[in-house]
Amino acid sequence: MKLLRVGPKGAEKPAVIDAEGKIRDLSGKVPDFAGAGVSLEAIDAIRALDLSALPELSADERIGCCLASVPNFFCIGLNYAKHAAETGAEPPKEPIIFNKATSALSGPFDDVVIPRASTKGDWEVELGVIIGKEALYVSEEDALDYVAGYCTINDVSERGFQTERGGQWVKGKSAPTFGPCGPWLVTADEVGDPQALKVSLDLNGETVQDSDTSDMIFSVREIVSYMSQFMKLVPGDIIATGTPSGVGMGMSPQRFLKPGDEMVIRVEKLGEQRQITVAAS
Structure with missing residues (x-):
């Protein structure tokens, strides 16, 4: 999977790219991509979702840092x-x-x-x-x-x-x-x-x-x-x-x-x- 964060600085949404290359909004489905949000368990939880049922985001939106924050x-x-x-x-x-x-x-x-x-x-x-x-x-x-x-x-x-x-x-x-x-x-x-x-x-x-x-x-x-x-x-x-x-x-x-x-x-x-x-x- 390709995970990303889209939106204005400081207000990015977690998202995923589906099999057709569309950006799907993960807001409310997963925590932001930081710490436990990028654990192996969290990634498995995203795999279990029906991505086609998630809202599509515009490809024109700003792409932010792929991690919201990092411990180290x-x-x-x-x-x-x-x-x-x-x-x-x-x-x-x-x-x-x-x-x-x-x-x-x-x-x-x-x-x-x-x-x-x-x-x-x-x-x-x-x-x-x-x-x-x-x-x-x-x-x-x-x-x-x-x-x-x-x-x-x-x-x-x-x-x-x-x-x-x-x-x-x-x-x-x-x-x-x-x-x-x-x-x-x-x-x-x-x-x-x-x-x-x-x-x-x-x-x-x-x-x-x-x-x-x-x-x-x-x-x-x-x-x-x-x-x-x-x-x-x-x-x-x-x-x-x-x-x-x-x-x-x-x-x-x-x-x-x-x-x-x-x-x-x-x-x-x-x-x-x-x-x-x-x-x-």
């Missing part, structure tokens, strides 16, 4: 071999885990706001993993059984804040609008192998990132299992699994976002995003 917004750094090489970093021996502030969540077609004092805004197409049940001390063999679904993410970053201001990376990852997710949460059964998905990002019509998830150093199985050895993952947690080569920081000369830039972000089977960058007021 985790990210994995330097997780594509070619991306690690372009940054001059050694491939990590264990997954590098960091956070984005949950307030960075944004709609897939909303503007990306370049923060005040920003000079090094950057783009990162990523495969997002949404957890569907509590995971603690999970084996790699069983890890995908804890995944509710997947989504497209643009892990927008400010490299100066991230690498030049001391402390943790979270400062360069967390500005409002720095976490566009969606357009859909696609359930795991519809995606199949998460290590066989094309990922790409176009900047102003030029393809700058073009790879696939087979280049990931640590697979989704490895990431979920590894993280669960240190913390309990809970329904609604989202994990951005890293970006391939082609980011602005890795270019020579380096290239960074400026107001008016257009980003088009794609993950195979998970849909396309489009954002325009604007300066902070």
Whole structure:
């Protein structure tokens, strides 16, 4: 299934795309897509509904972030071999885990706001993993059984804040609008192998990132299992699994976002995003 949220900012409705591609309103049938609302049990409850009996929504409505909120917004750094090489970093021996502030969540077609004092805004197409049940001390063999679904993410970053201001990376990852997710949460059964998905990002019509998830150093199985050895993952947690080569920081000369830039972000089977960058007021 493809789950989504449609409507004005702050007033989105949970919805589902039916077999004919129509958007059906789930309001009153399920809770919003957050926490227990995206648990494996909640998704099974949606499968049991007669979607054709639900009200149809206009395809012209705004599509919001596919998750209303998240308990935790985790990210994995330097997780594509070619991306690690372009940054001059050694491939990590264990997954590098960091956070984005949950307030960075944004709609897939909303503007990306370049923060005040920003000079090094950057783009990162990523495969997002949404957890569907509590995971603690999970084996790699069983890890995908804890995944509710997947989504497209643009892990927008400010490299100066991230690498030049001391402390943790979270400062360069967390500005409002720095976490566009969606357009859909696609359930795991519809995606199949998460290590066989094309990922790409176009900047102003030029393809700058073009790879696939087979280049990931640590697979989704490895990431979920590894993280669960240190913390309990809970329904609604989202994990951005890293970006391939082609980011602005890795270019020579380096290239960074400026107001008016257009980003088009794609993950195979998970849909396309489009954002325009604007300066902070």
